Amino acid sequence: MKKMNMVIAQSGGPSMVINQSLVGAVLEARKSEKIGKILGARHGIVGILSNDYIDLKKPSVKKLEAIAETPSSALGSCRKKPDASDCRAIFEEFRKLKVGYFFYIGGNDSADAARIVAEEAEKEGYPLIVYHIPKTIDNDLRSCDHTPGFGSAARFVASAIRGDDLDNRALGGVKIDVIMGRDAGFLTAASALARIREDDGPHLIYLPEVVFTEEKFIKDVKAAVKKYGRCVCAVSEGVRGKDGIPIGAKLGSGETDSHGNVQMSGTGALGDALATLLKAKAGIKRVRADTFGYLQRSFPGIASKVDQAEGRAAGAAAVKAALKGELTKGTIAIVREEGRKYKIAYAPVPVQNAAKYTRSVPKEYIAKNGHDVTEAFLEYVRPIVGDIPHCEIF
Amino acid sequence: MKKMNMVIAQSGGPSMVINQSLVGAVLEARKSEKIGKILGARHGIVGILSNDYIDLKKPSVKKLEAIAETPSSALGSCRKKPDASDCRAIFEEFRKLKVGYFFYIGGNDSADAARIVAEEAEKEGYPLIVYHIPKTIDNDLRSCDHTPGFGSAARFVASAIRGDDLDNRALGGVKIDVIMGRDAGFLTAASALARIREDDGPHLIYLPEVVFTEEKFIKDVKAAVKKYGRCVCAVSEGVRGKDGIPIGAKLGSGETDSHGNVQMSGTGALGDALATLLKAKAGIKRVRADTFGYLQRSFPGIASKVDQAEGRAAGAAAVKAALKGELTKGTIAIVREEGRKYKIAYAPVPVQNAAKYTRSVPKEYIAKNGHDVTEAFLEYVRPIVGDIPHCEIF
Numbered sequence: 001m002k003k004m005n006m007v008i009a010q011s012g013g014p015s016m017v018i019n020q021s022l023v024g025a026v027l028e029a030r031k032s033e034k035i036g037k038i039l040g041a042r043h044g045i046v047g048i049l050s051n052d053y054i055d056l057k058k059p060s061v062k063k064l065e066a067i068a069e070t071p072s073s074a075l076g077s078c079r080k081k082p083d084a085s086d087c088r089a090i091f092e093e094f095r096k097l098k099v100g101y102f103f104y105i106g107g108n109d110s111a112d113a114a115r116i117v118a119e120e121a122e123k124e125g126y127p128l129i130v131y132h133i134p135k136t137i138d139n140d141l142r143s144c145d146h147t148p149g150f151g152s153a154a155r156f157v158a159s160a161i162r163g164d165d166l167d168n169r170a171l172g173g174v175k176i177d178v179i180m181g182r183d184a185g186f187l188t189a190a191s192a193l194a195r196i197r198e199d200d201g202p203h204l205i206y207l208p209e210v211v212f213t214e215e216k217f218i219k220d221v222k223a224a225v226k227k228y229g230r231c232v233c234a235v236s237e238g239v240r241g242k243d244g245i246p247i248g249a250k251l252g253s254g255e256t257d258s259h260g261n262v263q264m265s266g267t268g269a270l271g272d273a274l275a276t277l278l279k280a281k282a283g284i285k286r287v288r289a290d291t292f293g294y295l296q297r298s299f300p301g302i303a304s305k306v307d308q309a310e311g312r313a314a315g316a317a318a319v320k321a322a323l324k325g326e327l328t329k330g331t332i333a334i335v336r337e338e339g340r341k342y343k344i345a346y347a348p349v350p351v352q353n354a355a356k357y358t359r360s361v362p363k364e365y366i367a368k369n370g371h372d373v374t375e376a377f378l379e380y381v382r383p384i385v386g387d388i389p390h391c392e393i394f
Numbered sequence: 395m396k397k398m399n400m401v402i403a404q405s406g407g408p409s410m411v412i413n414q415s416l417v418g419a420v421l422e423a424r425k426s427e428k429i430g431k432i433l434g435a436r437h438g439i440v441g442i443l444s445n446d447y448i449d450l451k452k453p454s455v456k457k458l459e460a461i462a463e464t465p466s467s468a469l470g471s472c473r474k475k476p477d478a479s480d481c482r483a484i485f486e487e488f489r490k491l492k493v494g495y496f497f498y499i500g501g502n503d504s505a506d507a508a509r510i511v512a513e514e515a516e517k518e519g520y521p522l523i524v525y526h527i528p529k530t531i532d533n534d535l536r537s538c539d540h541t542p543g544f545g546s547a548a549r550f551v552a553s554a555i556r557g558d559d560l561d562n563r564a565l566g567g568v569k570i571d572v573i574m575g576r577d578a579g580f581l582t583a584a585s586a587l588a589r590i591r592e593d594d595g596p597h598l599i600y601l602p603e604v605v606f607t608e609e610k611f612i613k614d615v616k617a618a619v620k621k622y623g624r625c626v627c628a629v630s631e632g633v634r635g636k637d638g639i640p641i642g643a644k645l646g647s648g649e650t651d652s653h654g655n656v657q658m659s660g661t662g663a664l665g666d667a668l669a670t671l672l673k674a675k676a677g678i679k680r681v682r683a684d685t686f687g688y689l690q691r692s693f694p695g696i697a698s699k700v701d702q703a704e705g706r707a708a709g710a711a712a713v714k715a716a717l718k719g720e721l722t723k724g725t726i727a728i729v730r731e732e733g734r735k736y737k738i739a740y741a742p743v744p745v746q747n748a749a750k751y752t753r754s755v756p757k758e759y760i761a762k763n764g765h766d767v768t769e770a771f772l773e774y775v776r777p778i779v780g781d782i783p784h785c786e787i788f
Contacts, residue, residue, distance in 0.1 A: 014564045040593030043564075054788050066786035071562030074788055078563075163692035170408045170437075171473075175688070256685070267669070268662010268685055274662070282647030292660055294569070298557035301783030302442070302696070344476030392460035394448050394468055 004100025005037040006055070010135075011044035011080075011106035011113060015149030016156075017311030018135045021105050022075065023068040023316025025133065026056045031184075033319035033386060034322055035101065044078035044104070044111060048090050054085040067314065071298045081258045082113055094128065101129050101322050103313070107136035107147075111331055111354035118329035118351060131318040132331040134353050135311070136298045140184035140358035143349055144334040147189035148314050151307030152182070153296045153385040154190035157387050160292060161194035165201035165232050166391055173286025174231045174278055175220055177202070178271040180296050181236045182246075183358045185209050187296070189365065189373045191234035192379050193388060201232025208238035209361045210370045212247065215273070218269040218282045220371050225284065237291075247273070254394075265290070304386045309333065310344060317346035324348075331355075342383035399406060399431040399496025402450070404529075405474075405507060407440035409543030410550075410697040411705030412529045415499050417462040418709025419527065419553035420450045426717055427497065432520050435710045436764035438472035438498070443485050446605035462706065467499075467659040475652045476507055481514035481595065488522065495523050495615055495716050499709070501541075505725055505748035512723035512745060518705060525712040526725040526745050529705070534578035534752035537743055539730040542708050545701030545778040547574070547690045548584035551628075552782050553685060555588035561625050567680025568615055568625045568672055571596070572665040574690050576640075578605050581690070583759065584775050585628035588716045591689035595626030602632035603755045604764045606641065611668070611748045614678045614765050619678065631685075641667070651730060661685070698780045704728065704738060707713045711740035718742075725749075736777040 010018055015184055022040070029035045040054040041047035054075065059067070067074045082090070094102070104114040111132040134144050137153035156343040157179055168175045177187040185207025192205060203224040206212055217234035224231040240246045248270035271289030278287045317332045331354040365377035401420055402413055416434070423429045432450040435441035448469065453461070461468045462564040475485070488496070498508040505526040512524035527540050527546045531547035551573055562569045573582040579601025586599060597618040600606055636642045642664035665683030711726045724750040731737040759771035 014561050040481055060788070062787065066784065067788070069783075070560065070785040071557045071785070073564040074560075074786075077564040157751060159694055160692075163694045165466045166464065166468075167408050167688050167692040170404075170467040170471040238477065267666050269666060272661050272663060272666075283756050288688065289661060290689065292689070293684030294558055294561050294682065295554050295684065296687070297690070298554075298561040298786055300553055300557045308768075389463075390460065391464040392457065392462070392468075393692055394453070394461070 003034060003036045005098050006035050006096070006101035006103065007037060007039045007041055007048065007099050008103040009041040009044045009105070010077050012077060012112035013102055013107070013137065013297060014072040014077055014144045014191055014274065015135055015137050016152035017245045017295050017308050018070040019070055019074045019146050019280035020068045020308050020311030021133045021135060021194050021315035023122050024312035025103055025319045026064060028316040028319040030057065034323055035064045037099070038139060040095065042074045043076035043287045045080050045082050045086065045090070046078040048093055048131070049086060051093060061347065070165050079109070079258060081109065082116050082198050084120055087117055088124070090117060091121060091124055091126045094126065102129065103131050103318055105133040105135050105246055107138065108141055108356055108358055108369050111351055112356040115329065115351045115355045120222040125383060129322045129325060129328045129353065131322045132354055133315055133318045134332055134354060137187060138185035139182050140335050142357060142359045143353040145336040146334060146384050148307060148311035149297070150186060150376055151304035151386070152195070153187055154381065155388060156296050156299055157187055157191050158193035158385060159302065160201055161191045161232065161234060162388060163299055165194060168201060168230050168232050170385050173288065174225065174233065174284050176233045176235055176271050176287070177308055178289065178291040179320060180292065181208065182238050183360070184206060185236045185238070185361045187236050188236035189361055189377055190385060192373045192378060193381065193385055196391070201279060202234040203228055203231045204233040204371045206233065206371060207236045207244065207366065208236050209366060211242055212239040213241065214277060217368070218278065221278060221284070223309050223312065223388045235270070235274065295370055304384065306384055306386050313346055338350060359370055397428060397430045400429050400434055400495035401431060401442065401493050402497040403435040403438045403441060404469045404471050405498060405504035406471060407501070407531065407691060407779050408466040408471060409531050409691050410465040410546035411542050411702050413427055413468045414525045414702050415459060415529060415542060415709035417458045418706035419497055420458060420711040422699070422713040424451065428620065428717055429493070433640055434469045435490065437470035439476050439484070440472040441470070442487055443480060445487060465694050467597065473503070473652060475503065475553060476510050478514055480559055481511055481559030482518070484511060485515060485518055485520045488520065494768065497525050497527055497712055499529050501529040501532065502535055502560045502748060502752055504619045505745055506750040509723065509745045509749045515564045517760060519728060523716045523722045524745065524746055527709055527712045527725055528728065531581060532575050532578050532581035535748045535763060536751060536753045537725055537747040538728040538779050540728060542701060542705035543691070544580060545582055545698035548775065548779045549695060549698045550579055550586070550690050550693050551581055551686065552587035552779060553696065555585045555596055555626065556626060556782060556785050559588060560622050560787070562595060562626050565680065566624045568619065568627065568678050570627045570629055570665050570668050570681070570683040570685065571636045572629050572631055572685040574601065574686065576632050577602060578756070579630045579632070579755045582628050582630035583755055583771055586772060586778060587766045587775065589675055590785070593622055596628040597625050598623055598627040598765045599767060600627065600629045600633050601755055601760065602630050602634055602640065602767060605636055606633040608637060612672065615672060615676055615678070618620070625745055629668065661683065668734050686703050700778055702782050715742035
């Protein structure tokens with residue numbers, strides 16, 4: 001049995017549990033006699049191209065466990081889409097380093113990068129087992145029931161909305177909270193977990209999957225204010241009008257990454273525009289907007305325990321599957337087993353299942369009124385997110 | 395001994411521990427034979443004027459303890475400054491209800507409201523003991539070493555910056571985080587607690603107490619990027635130029651409350667403007683801005699334990715002082731005892747000590763370079779905030 005070295009890297013937006021996947025993979029790889037060196041490339045593919053590695057056999061288990069608990073991508077990240085020439089440079093590097101296994105932790109764009117590397121390796125005749133390890137707070141991988149990173153971000157969002165709803169109870173008016181999710185509304189939908197009582201917010205939930213119009217928004221808010229005397233709105237950063245273009249993208253900087261994604265996070269423009277709209281056209285005096293921003297994926301100490309465990313297991317599963325070698329260009333599908341008890345399986349499937357295209361919130365999870373979620377969605381999401389701090393009112 | 399009823403209410407911006415003060419006062423009042431009914435007015439003075447009360451002898455201790463753990467103002471809040479005619483209406487109401495004690499939990503504007511009520515009562519000859527109970531996340535009461543609510547908001551801010559700094563490590567560029575604090579920079583200054591390692595952010599800290607100029611900001615950011623390869627900036631929402639007018643207020647809606655405060659929170663305008671400035675004039679490609687917003691005062695489950703205990707104790711201290719009756723128009727000063735060990739005393743002092751005017755971050759807490767805090771500040775703030783989730787890096 002030939003011993004080969006492995007490279008692991010992280011890519012795309014960080015999450016609260018992406019380091020769990022890294023540590024899961026590293027600890028699993030340490031057990032194997034087939035794997036020699038465990039190299040962590042800094043900043044994804046960028047680190048491979050610039051020969052920037054960490055020796056991941058060195059850190060103590062204690063240190064790795066502390067890294068696992070830490071949000072963000074401990075190896076650094078990038079948003080680079082490799083082309084054929086990048087791949088040639090990568091294989092030249094891998095040849096020197098005797099790399100036989102490559103693991104890439106990230107979302108659909110990172111899966112696509114892994115797919116490109118795997119396909120180019122085949123073309124070049126370079127023997128490489130490539131595994132993508134799923135991660136995205138957006139929960140939009142087609143290959144997964146849900147993705148590591150989502151549950152913790154959803155726990156942040158639902159906790160934040162639960163507290164913010166009480167703030168709105170205290171001072172009244174309309175509150176708009178803008179939540180991450182470029183193409184898929186799962187994270188915004190998870191705000192519904194904040195509700196305990198019938199009149200708790202969020203009172204209105206807007207997803208990118210439903211056409212957003214100013215007219216409906218104003219009408220909905222007026223109706224909610226009439227009913228509750230106040231209103232909390234959870235709005236996805238990806239909401240879009242009839243033309244299909246995200247409203248936030250039109251208001252933003254127009255900046256794009258190498259996968260063609262327009263910048264939408266890291267600005268308060270959408271929330272502010274909606275607040276201005278309500279003041280002008282709905283005649284509501286007190287309107288406030290917060291954009292939850294990067295805190296959703298990086299706030300320490302509040303990750304979902306289930307999400308942490310699943311992130312860890314997904315990393316380990318990728319290494320196990322790679323060592324088995326049945327599938328050489330893979331990703332780990334996260335499959336929910338049927339039955340009343342929540343149970344997850346980790347299945348190796350072809351990497352293209354996760355690559356490039358995203359998954360939207362299914363119709364059966366969206367309420368007919370177009371501004372809420374269904375009980376089916378709540379049943380789906382609850383076990384992934386876990387408990388949210390209880391809040392009591394008089 | 396004549397038994398009199400008491401009214402308690404909450405006012406101004408909510409916090410994570412304002413309900414601790416409410417519960418501290420209620421549980422203390424329940425012990426006294428001098429106090430008959432304990433009435434919680436909904437939405438501060440507005441509830442008194444509209445005869446809207448909760449009977450606070452009814453809820454179980456278990457329920458009250460759950461309320462104490464809950465962020466925001468459980469009785470509801472308001473931002474109303476009472477005038478002489480409001481006060482006459484209040485005393486008419488109080489006479490009917492046989493109210494002899496009035497407690498008002500809030501910041502400097504709420505202390506001023508309590509002062510007005512107390513002075514008008516004296517003029518009218520209505521016998522009323524009035525106590526203000528300190529609360530403000532801004533930490534800007536002149537009567538307190540620090541205020542209940544600040545430690546928990548600071549814990550949110552320092553935790554958020556610690557995680558966000560790792561996000562910036564992973565993806566690079568410049569991150570601007572806008573933090574609450576209309577006139578005082580204590581909360582923004584507390585972001586410095588996020589640092590563990592020498593190169594951890596925040597790399598730049600801007601307080602309202604130091605004149606903010608575009609030129610210095612651009613120069614500082616460029617220098618930080620040169621040194622660290624990236625930069626995290628903690629910027630107070632109250633930063634102001636040479637004219638003394640907050641930059642955020644100029645960019646905002648211009649909305650004011652009845653105490654004359656201009657709206658600055660609940661909008662991303664300041665962060666977005668600073669990001670646009672850096673892109674245009676500092677030639678930095680990746681600039682992101684988040685405005686932490688209302689989450690700083692309302693996020694559940696992460697309050698500072700010291701802050702919770704002090705909020706509770708301040709509420710109880712006000713009731714004890716009112717029952718003693720030596721000072722009839724009071725507030726509770728939070729005094730830090732000298733010595734190496736952190737120890738707090740709660741002293742009744744005249745209500746005007748807390749009213750109207752605010753306290754700024756003292757000069758000895760601001761670094762000479764104008765964009766950092768001193769070790770003296772860190773020593774001051776550390777025990778109030780308590781531990782922050784540890785984050786490990788390679």
